[in-house]
Amino acid sequence: MPYVNIKVTREGVTAKQKAELIGGVTDLLVRVLDKSPATTFVVIDEVALEDWGIGGVPVEQYRREAEDRLRHIGQLVEPITED
Template identity: 80%
Template sequence: MPYVNIRITRDGATPEQKAELIRGVTDLLVRVLDKNPATTFVVIDEVAMEDWGVGGLPVEDYNRSLEQPS
């Protein structure tokens, strides 16, 4: 009984995109590991931007640093 947890920031993933993620992960587990889709669980957690960090920075600051010319 596989359980997959996907964490993304709350930056606008649509319900359709989330459904595609769930479908795609389930299909991958069926194809690669021969898992039963009826007992495969996929959970998507959305995390507030201020609660996510990358490279020692809050993700919004990190994204801004990528936009700045060096």
């Protein structure tokens, strides 16, 4: 009788996608551990972007900074790799 809690950022997850998550994770527990779907609960939490932190900052700031780092690495690599 498993209980699964899935937390994702709130960014337009549809009811159809939620149903796919519920079905997929239940199938997984049936396949791997032979659990009964009838006693498998799945609870999905959508978390507002300002409520989710990673790298010590809220997730939106984290993504902006990650993009900046990627761009910077690209600029460092470019002079080396171009002919």
